[in-house]
Amino acid sequence: MSQNHYQVLGVAPTAPAAEIKRAYRQLVVRYHPDKHGGDVRFEDQFKAVAVAYRVLSDPGRRATYDFQLAQTARRADEARRQQQHRPATQHVYGVPMPPPAPLRTRPPAGSHERHYQTIPRQRTRFNRRDWTLTLLFILGIALFTLAVKVTMDRVTATSNYEDGLRAYGQQQLAAAYSFMDETLHFRPDYAPALRRRGELELLVNRDPRAARADFQAALLQPQPRQVAANMLYRLARCETELGLSTAAELSLSRALALDSTLSAAHLARGKARLLDLNQPEKGLADLNRGLAQRRRAGAATPWHYVQVRGLALTALGRYDAARNEYFQVLQAHPRDGRTHFLLGRLAARTGDPAAACEFYRRALRLGYEYARTAETECP
Template sequence: MSQTHYQVLGVAPTASAADVKRAYRQLVVRYHPDKHGGDTRYEEEFKAVARAYGVLGDPGRRATYDFQLAQAVRRADEERRQQQYRPAGQHVYGVPMPPPAPLRTRPPAGSRERHYQTIPRQRARFVRRDWLLTLAFLAATTLFSLSVKATMDRVTANAHYRDGIAAYAAGDWATAYNEFEQALDFRPTAAAALRRRGELKLLVAHDPAGARADLQAALLQPARPAVAARLRYYLGRCETELDRPARADAEYSRALALDSALAPAWLARGRGRLLDLRHPAAALADFDRSLRQGPPGRPQPWRALQLRGLALAALGRYADARAAYEAALLVRPRDGQTHFLLGRLAQHLGEPAAACEFFRRALALGYAYAGPAYGQGCR
């Protein structure tokens, strides 16, 4: 082990800082190169003293050095203990130790022994377990990809549907239709988008066949009774537009079975029974039910009152029919068709002056069908 800094300065490891400084000053004077004519031996000693004092003169560096020195001493002691061996004649439990076996060695292999052999490649064989693991991995990857795609399609479809609803509420039918189309591109079975697109096809595009297909597709999805009733109502209107009154009546009846408070379905079924199926008594019952469904305190719908007057006139109840027409005029006084119907009723009751007045009012309000009636009996 080389000299420690304490040995270079000639002080004990427990020496105080003053003792270390004093020893350093003495040794610096002793080994200074100028005193020895530049002798390299004293120069090396002088450098060693300076290094030692640079460590021991600083309290922090001295503490670190003491710790490292203690660790080095401990390691040296352990190495000495490991190098000790038991003498050959020593007895263990009364039995002499056997002599150590000679170390058998051999000379290095020659060039003839040092050669390389080509290891033949073994063909990989898949057992049943490997195939099952591979199939399971592929199935899991496929399911994960499909789930991610389904989630993204649902999110995108919902975004397009919300934009379509906003455009629908604003009356921007073209934008609403395009948004519902894009929503259905990502989710073809989205019932809400199918219903809204079907409504636009029926009410705006006047395409009852296309609307019927969308509404029937929407009905294949689970829905609340009120929503299903609304879908059945629109299906009935499609059948009416397609001139299928019996099918329309059946759809309206299914809608009312699901939601008996659906006033438009009562009105539509009554209109079909009156004008297409020629059942005025059943139509009158539907009109009365439609009028009872309206919210209290609000004016009754003029169309229901007008159609109720038609049903009453068909049943020969002319006084009640006139009252129904007059009630419709109270709600919508500038409706030319209602004036024309009052003229027909007055004409039927033998009141030509009243009939001509009603026909004239109907013409003034722009109802062109009153022209022939006015021209025949009022000039």
């Protein structure tokens, strides 16, 4: 027959199985010999339809048939191209055509006819080179991850520190402390944040122990001389509040070794040497130096330290000089009860109980309650 099975059923080569089955049923009814009185032509067509459906309804047979059709079409195309490119000297007619290749009538062999050889599974073994490459790869990933984390932590810490500085400048101390604390969460050894948080521990939380820990950690990092001197001064303040007099004097001495112009450190060390370490001569020298530096710088006179210098002069038996210090303070602050009390103690030490009692009474009237015990001893 000149028609292939698809043409017999009237369907396309890409038709699905359902369409092939539907076409088969229609053609079987149309070409059934009983409807045509046993006409041989319809009987042949009926058989051709049955054969076509038997091949196309089976997926395996259909695949084989499609392959044969493709091979036949390819050979026909090759023959057509050879005919078109025939040399001019070759006769077109009378040349015998090559015999057609035999059609494959047997379906492909099934799995029971094929011979498979089981390939044994081989156990994968790593050699030294494989292990080295694997470890280097893992190490590279770990180093890359660590580098990314460190970079992100530094960027976040820097951003929080800048926000904390702005809040500090705007006197938003609680917000500044939170930003500094967050900065140190990402960079625990960041000295500027440690220094600022230490200052805020004193200003906001009133926690000299925590502030001392922050200043000590910051001083472990390289610092400019003046910054380090200022931190040592603040560290000494914390140690003074904690009752660590010897440590406070050592911190103030280190601060002055770095910056001898730090008048606050001179004054603080003079007070510590006088009141805590019982060294009036050294204390007086520090107080004189610190007050002189303040005066040369044109800064305001810290009258509290003038009172402390009066105490140092009293301890050294220089009563007239001490009295002059106290009267200087009274000229600036005439209603300072503490100064009146100190004048009373000086009068009592110089053998003038009447003047001492008068100064004690004035101190009490000005609200200085520490003078009450001394006043009770007056007649």
